[in-house]
Amino acid sequence: MRAARPPLVIAALAAIGVAFFALPLAGLVYRVSWQSALSDLVTPEALSALRLSLVVSVAATVLGLLLGVPLAWMYARVAFPGRNVVRALTTLPMVLPPVVGGVALLVAFGRRGLVGEWLDAGFGLRIPFTTAATVMAATFVSMPFLVLTVEAGIRSVDRRYEEAARTLGASQWRIFRQVTLPLVAPSLFAGAVLCWARALGEFGATITFAGNLPGVTQTLPLAVYIGMETRPEVAIALSLVLVLVSLGVLVALRDRYLRLD
Amino acid sequence: MLSVDIQLRLGTLDLAVALQAAPGEVVAVLGPNGAGKTTLLRAIAGLLPIEKGSVVLDGVVLEDTATGTYVPTERRPIGVVFQSYLLFPHLTVIDNIAFGLRARGRGRTARAVALSWLERMELAAYADAKPGALSGGQAQRVALARALAPDPRLLLMDEPLAALDASARVSVRRDLKRALAQFAGVRLLVTHDPLEAIALADRLLILEGGSVVQSGTAAEVTQRPRSRYVADLVGVNLMRGHASGGQIAIEGGGMLTAMDGADGDVFAVVYPRNVALHRSQPEGTPRNVWSGRITAVDQQGDRVRVTVGGAPQLVAEVTPAAVHELHLAEGGEVWVSLKAAEVAVYPA
Amino acid sequence: MSSSRSPAVQRPRTKTKGSRRVHIRRLFAVALVVVAAACGGASQPATSSLAPTGAPTPEPLAGAVTVFAGSSLTDAFKKAGDQLKLKYPGTDYRFNFGSSSTLATQIINGAPADVFASADDTNMQKIVDAKLNDSAPAFFVGNRLEIAVAAGNPKQIAGFADLAKPGLIVVLAAPPVPAGKYALEALQKAGVTIKPASQEVDVRAVLNKVALGEADAGIVYVTDVMSAAAHVTGVDIPEQHQVIARYPIAIVRDSKNPRLAKAYVDYLLSAEGQRLLAEFGFSKP
Numbered sequence: 001m002r003a004a005r006p007p008l009v010i011a012a013l014a015a016i017g018v019a020f021f022a023l024p025l026a027g028l029v030y031r032v033s034w035q036s037a038l039s040d041l042v043t044p045e046a047l048s049a050l051r052l053s054l055v056v057s058v059a060a061t062v063l064g065l066l067l068g069v070p071l072a073w074m075y076a077r078v079a080f081p082g083r084n085v086v087r088a089l090t091t092l093p094m095v096l097p098p099v100v101g102g103v104a105l106l107v108a109f110g111r112r113g114l115v116g117e118w119l120d121a122g123f124g125l126r127i128p129f130t131t132a133a134t135v136m137a138a139t140f141v142s143m144p145f146l147v148l149t150v151e152a153g154i155r156s157v158d159r160r161y162e163e164a165a166r167t168l169g170a171s172q173w174r175i176f177r178q179v180t181l182p183l184v185a186p187s188l189f190a191g192a193v194l195c196w197a198r199a200l201g202e203f204g205a206t207i208t209f210a211g212n213l214p215g216v217t218q219t220l221p222l223a224v225y226i227g228m229e230t231r232p233e234v235a236i237a238l239s240l241v242l243v244l245v246s247l248g249v250l251v252a253l254r255d256r257y258l259r260l261d
Numbered sequence: 262m263l264s265v266d267i268q269l270r271l272g273t274l275d276l277a278v279a280l281q282a283a284p285g286e287v288v289a290v291l292g293p294n295g296a297g298k299t300t301l302l303r304a305i306a307g308l309l310p311i312e313k314g315s316v317v318l319d320g321v322v323l324e325d326t327a328t329g330t331y332v333p334t335e336r337r338p339i340g341v342v343f344q345s346y347l348l349f350p351h352l353t354v355i356d357n358i359a360f361g362l363r364a365r366g367r368g369r370t371a372r373a374v375a376l377s378w379l380e381r382m383e384l385a386a387y388a389d390a391k392p393g394a395l396s397g398g399q400a401q402r403v404a405l406a407r408a409l410a411p412d413p414r415l416l417l418m419d420e421p422l423a424a425l426d427a428s429a430r431v432s433v434r435r436d437l438k439r440a441l442a443q444f445a446g447v448r449l450l451v452t453h454d455p456l457e458a459i460a461l462a463d464r465l466l467i468l469e470g471g472s473v474v475q476s477g478t479a480a481e482v483t484q485r486p487r488s489r490y491v492a493d494l495v496g497v498n499l500m501r502g503h504a505s506g507g508q509i510a511i512e513g514g515g516m517l518t519a520m521d522g523a524d525g526d527v528f529a530v531v532y533p534r535n536v537a538l539h540r541s542q543p544e545g546t547p548r549n550v551w552s553g554r555i556t557a558v559d560q561q562g563d564r565v566r567v568t569v570g571g572a573p574q575l576v577a578e579v580t581p582a583a584v585h586e587l588h589l590a591e592g593g594e595v596w597v598s599l600k601a602a603e604v605a606v607y608p609a
Numbered sequence: 610m611s612s613s614r615s616p617a618v619q620r621p622r623t624k625t626k627g628s629r630r631v632h633i634r635r636l637f638a639v640a641l642v643v644v645a646a647a648c649g650g651a652s653q654p655a656t657s658s659l660a661p662t663g664a665p666t667p668e669p670l671a672g673a674v675t676v677f678a679g680s681s682l683t684d685a686f687k688k689a690g691d692q693l694k695l696k697y698p699g700t701d702y703r704f705n706f707g708s709s710s711t712l713a714t715q716i717i718n719g720a721p722a723d724v725f726a727s728a729d730d731t732n733m734q735k736i737v738d739a740k741l742n743d744s745a746p747a748f749f750v751g752n753r754l755e756i757a758v759a760a761g762n763p764k765q766i767a768g769f770a771d772l773a774k775p776g777l778i779v780v781l782a783a784p785p786v787p788a789g790k791y792a793l794e795a796l797q798k799a800g801v802t803i804k805p806a807s808q809e810v811d812v813r814a815v816l817n818k819v820a821l822g823e824a825d826a827g828i829v830y831v832t833d834v835m836s837a838a839a840h841v842t843g844v845d846i847p848e849q850h851q852v853i854a855r856y857p858i859a860i861v862r863d864s865k866n867p868r869l870a871k872a873y874v875d876y877l878l879s880a881e882g883q884r885l886l887a888e889f890g891f892s893k894p
Contacts, residue, residue, distance in 0.1 A: 112822040128823050129778065129806035160347050163308055166334040167341040168361035169411060178360075182351040211807025211818075212783065218808075225810070229710035229785040 028240050033233050040234045041241065048215045049223035049238065053200055056131065056219055060138035060199035061192050064146045067139075068195070069188070072150035073176075094144040101140050102208025109136070109209075133210035134217045141205055142198035146191035153187020154180065197246055263305075263415055263447045267314035271300050276471040282447045282464075289462030290451040293490055297471045298451035299344075302417050305449070306341055307334035318447070319414050335364075340408030342418040346400050348392035354403055355379060355388040361411035378406040382440075397425045398433040405440055416441075418450035422457050434460050455494045459483075467491055485607050487528060498531040498575050504606060514572030518548040519604035526609040533566060535603040536577035539596040540587050549599040555591055558584065569597055672866045673701035674873055675721060679709040679728035679787060679856070680813040681752060681830045685889040686726070692885065693876055700869055708786040708811035709733075716741060716861060723864040724873055726856060728752070728787035728812075733857040743864060746857035748894035749877050750886050754788075754795055754852055755831045756844040757819045764825050766844055769801040772826055780815050780824040781805045788812035791852040792828035799850040816841065830854070832890035855894050 006014075033040075040046065074080070075087050093101050109116040109127045119125040127133045157180055165175045181188070203221040210217040212226065220242050227235035266279040276297045282288040290298050303309040305316055307324065315325040318339075323332045340361070348357050358375035362368065379385045382402040392400060401421065408416060421437060422430050438461055441448055451468075452458050458465055459479040467475040467488060475487040486492040492499030502511040504527045509517045517529055537543075543550060553571030565584050567577045575597060579589075589595060678686050683706045690702030705712065705720075709727040713735045716722050725742075726749070727733040733746050758766050764777065772779050781803075782789035789808065796803065806824065809815045815827040820840040834843035858877065860870045876882045883893070 106821065106823065110821065110823050126778070129780075158347075160343065160345075161349060163334075164341070164343060164347040164349075165360070165364070166308070167306055167337075167339060168364050168407070169335050170360070170364040171335060174364055179349060182349075185351075207810065211780070212809065213805065213807050226783050226785065226808070229708070229714050232714075 025243060028236060028243060031236050032240050033237075036233060037237045037240075040231075040237045043234065045214050045218075045223060045227075046234060046238055049218055049220045050241065052131070052134070052215065052218065053220040053242075056134050056138050057196050057200040059135045060142055061146075061196040063135065063139045064143040064195045064199075065188075065192060068143050068146040068191070069150055072147045072154055073180075075147070075151045076154035090147060091144045093141045094148075098141055098202060098204030099208055100204075102137060102205035105133075105137060105140060105205060105209040109133075128209060129211040129213065129217065131210075131216055134206055134219060137205035137209045138199035138202045138219075141202050142195040145198055146195040149191030149194060150184065150187050153184045153191070156187075157183045193249065197249070200242070200246065262319060263449065264315070264317040265301075265305055267301075267304055267311045267316065269300070269304055269309065269311045269313075271297075271309070274300060274471050276300055276304070278468070278471075278473055280466055280473065280476075282449050284445060284447050286463040287441055287448045287450065287461055288464045288466065289458035290449070290466045290468050291455060291458040292451075292453065292468035294453055296453075296468045298453070298468055299419055301468065302341075302419050302449075302451050305415075306339055306417055307332065307337055338412075338414045340411065340413035340416050342401075342404045342408050342416070342421055344420040344423055346392075346404040346424065348395075348400060348403060348407070350392055353389045353391060354384070354395070357392065357403060358407045358410050361407060365411050367411075374410055375406075378410050379403075382406055396429070398429045398436070401425065401433055402436065402440070405437070409444060413446060415447045415449065416444055418448075420452050420454075420457075421450060421461075422454065423452070437461065485528070486530065487609070492530075496533065498533060498536075500529045500531075500573055501609060502527060502529055504529075507601070509604070509606065511573045513574075515551070517573070517599075517604050518601045519606045520602050523606050523608060527606050528609050530605040530607075531575060531599060531603060533576045533578035535599065536569075536575055537598045538567065538569070538577050538579060538583070538587065538589065539598060542596050543598050545598070546600065547598040548601040549604070550596065552594060552596045555589060555593050555595055558589060558591055567595075569595060571597075575599075669699070670697040670869050670872050671699050672869055673703060674723035674864070674866050674869045675703045675705065676724040676726065676873065677705045677707075677712040677716060677720070677722040677861075678724075678726040679712070680706045680811040681728055681788065681832050682706070682726055682856070683813065684836050685832070685886050685891065688889075689873070689877060689882060689885055692881075693873060696876075697869075697872065702873065706811075706813070708782065708788075710785040710787070711810070721865070722861045723866060723870040724858065725861055726858040728854055728856055729790065730855065730857055731790075732787065733859065736859065736861070741862050743860040743862045743867060744871075744874075746859040747874070747878065748855045749858045749874075750856045750883075750891040751894045752830045752832055752854040752856065752891055754791055754828055754846055754854075755834050756826055756846060757816055757829045757834050757837070757841045758826045758844055759819065759822060760840055760842050762842045762844065766826055768844065768847070769796060769799040769803075769850065772803045773801055778806045778823070778825045779803050780807045780809055780818050780827045782812045782815050782828075783808035783810060786811055787854065788815070788829060791854055795828070795846060795850050795852045798852075830890075835890040853892075856891075 165179045224235045263282040268277045316323040355375045359371035362371035483495045502509040553569040556570040557568040559566045709732040713732040816833045818824040819827045864870045
């Protein structure tokens with residue numbers, strides 16, 4: 001069937017939308033000094049930022065899955081009192097400026113924080129300035145994306161499959177593992193990817209809560225920020241790497257996205 | 262043996278059903294949409310809470326509101342075939358069938374048992390296929406195998422043929438009957454399709470508005486319908502009235518003369534083919550003669566059903582030629598005659 | 610920022626004092642002259658062609674300027690702005706504080722600054738190299754380093770050597786930031802190597818981490834310790850390890866209000882301005 005031609009206004013606005021995103025990216029490609037790009041990237045600082053970003057974003061995603069999936073299940077299936085308030089609370093980091101998130105984390109887990117003080121006094125555990133803090137900051141801002149996506153997925157699972165499983169003798173835990181979870185898998189995947197991408201790009205909360213130290217807490221975005229002042233070519237090369245990696249993941253997963261049911 | 266005596270309310274439906282089903286007989290609960298058939302099935306399966314009553318299977322109390330007993334669905338020895346089969350889309354056919362076995366702790370032999378079921382259903386080739394690749398009839402067989410594989414004591418089926426198109430229904434119905442015959446436990450199915458019920462079941466229960474209005478073999482039910490629903494199904498004129506010495510005062514108006522001497526509250530059944538229509542008042546032996554206005558003329562195949570309003574209202578079945586000859590049309594006056602011997606009467 | 614207004618909107622809608630009405634007409638005249646002067650040549654200092662020779666009454670300054678300054682100047686510059694608002698009513702001063710290196714990059718990339726005050730010469734040099742300054746940079750204050758620790762110095766830190774103690778959380782400004790650079794210089798002079806827990810984006814962030822109790826110590830300016838006297842205690846650095854920071858200031862080219870920009874700079878260079886800066890702990894340049 002031949003598709004109808006889109007209305008001119010829509011096509012024009014869409015084209016502007018594409019340009020809005022494409023031009024900055026094209027600018028990056030244009031400004032990269034290709035001769036030195038490779039050598040720029042294999043400097044110890046750049047490599048450590050790359051490695052750290054990868055580790056932190058994956059760790060944040062794993063943590064997000066571990067805590068976020070049960071949370072999503074509770075929101076979707078259990079009508080506990082105050083559910084709406086709790087859900088709003090855990091979605092807050094999505095709309096909060098990341099720096100504010102960082103301040104909040106500091107107030108809670110900093111050395112003089114609500115929990116941090118107790119951790120320091122009791123166990124000598126200090127969270128800020130550690131890689132763990134970077135993971136926490138990244139998880140804080142990115143987990144809501146996962147929870148939202150997975151909650152929607154769980155809601156859309158046909159409950160009748162779970163009933164069928166019950167008639168076949170399956171316990172609630174078995175139903176969750178073998179029926180609900182596999183049916184939710186596409187949403188799980190999409191949610192994990194969104195979470196990972198957001199964690200990769202986190203800056204404000206990281207620099208406020210975790211600090212900035214190459215090899216420990218200086219993730220790619222921080223390295224780019226600092227790098228812009230001294231060696232812009234490195235910053236631009238790093239930016240391009242970030243963009244290409246993210247783009248690659250998104251393109252590779254586009255089928256999964258489209259097949260979300 | 263399944264003994265059900267339950268009452269529950271769901272929305273605007275007040276369900277109150279008492280039934281018994283013995284192993285070896287297939288019981289069908291037949292009724293129009295909204296009668297509560299699926300609700301009944303879900304209640305027996307334990308998926309719906311009952312307000313009052315009990316469900317006992319083979320002497321084991323599955324639910325009893327009097328004692329507060331409730332065995333959760335997953336611990337009831339039942340198998341359910343759902344209307345849309347609900348085969349797990351993410352599992353292969355063989356894993357679907359093995360699911361119940363694994364859930365009940367018989368995982369080691371699960372695959373072998375599932376495979377033997379597949380062979381019995383002649384679907385062994387589809388063992389590793391996904392349910393999406395199956396045709397309607399194949400899916401139905403897999404759903405049945407999945408429900409039966411864990412050896413349940415009760416098989417519940419919700420409109421087992423409804424999801425099939427008309428052409429598949431005939432052959433699948435045959436296969437289903439055969440498969441059901443091989444199951445030794447209690448078999449209960451609900452349906453709105455009388456053909457399905459009559460073809461598959463030994464005993465029918467007619468459910469209307471949440472209550473059982475009639476029960477018996479297919480023959481009993483259709484020959485002596487006790488509800489408009491069944492009467493319409495069978496296509497007879499069904500009336501209710503008070504009989505006294507062969508004269509029946511029909512509910513809603515009119516008198517009929519019958520041969521039977523039954524007295525009291527009765528059902529009167531008249532077959533449309535026994536109702537004669539005349540252009541003018543006939544003289545003759547039929548005891549029941551009156552005139553009325555034609556309210557509908559419907560051609561059905563090679564017969565025409567003419568509805569004559571009046572007291573009582575009756576449907577007559579005549580040939581198209583007769584319609585033409587008598588100029589029978591909506592709004593026209595016509596005389597009706599009916600022999601007393603053709604009014605079947607039985608106690609209400 | 611620009612004070613040029615078309616005559617059409619000059620009619621005051623609300624009741625204004627009589628002097629304001631006079632001011633507005635004068636504003637218009639000044640605006641015309643400023644525009645003419647600005648078009649006349651970008652590289653010459655804006656003031657020379659403005660003041661009509663022999664005119665007895667100075668034309669009132671108006672409009673607003675944006676000042677980009679190293680974060681150590683935060684409190685002092687804001688106060689200077691307040692003083693100038695009293696001196697020149699109707700003027701406004703907007704600030705962008707950050708690390709001098711970040712600010713320099715922003716200006717080079719076209720940020721609309723009127724005045725740039727850097728905590729070191731390296732970053733000012735970037736502006737000069739890019740020919741973005743309108744006047745020769747002038748050193749206007751100096752600053753010295755100090756170690757900031759928690760109020761009361763609970764960990765009893767006496768000097769650089771103590772900073773190297775294991776288990777102590779020390780933060781510095783990142784190397785491109787002037788304060789970070791000076792700190793590394795000073796540490797080198799003292800022959801001490803420390804492993805900072807974080808390299809903050811500007812010196813105020815270092816101060817904040819110490820003030821919040823997240824870090825045990827940080828190397829900042831004396832002016833920073835002074836500004837947060839309630840929350841931090843300063844530990845002196847011996848003269849031989851000290852690094853003197855000299856802050857240059859310049860008017861940025863293509864400023865929309867070069868007259869006001871110059872007024873701001875002149876104020877800082879004046880005796881009154883220097884007294885104000887000294888109040889905050891700055892020293893002579």
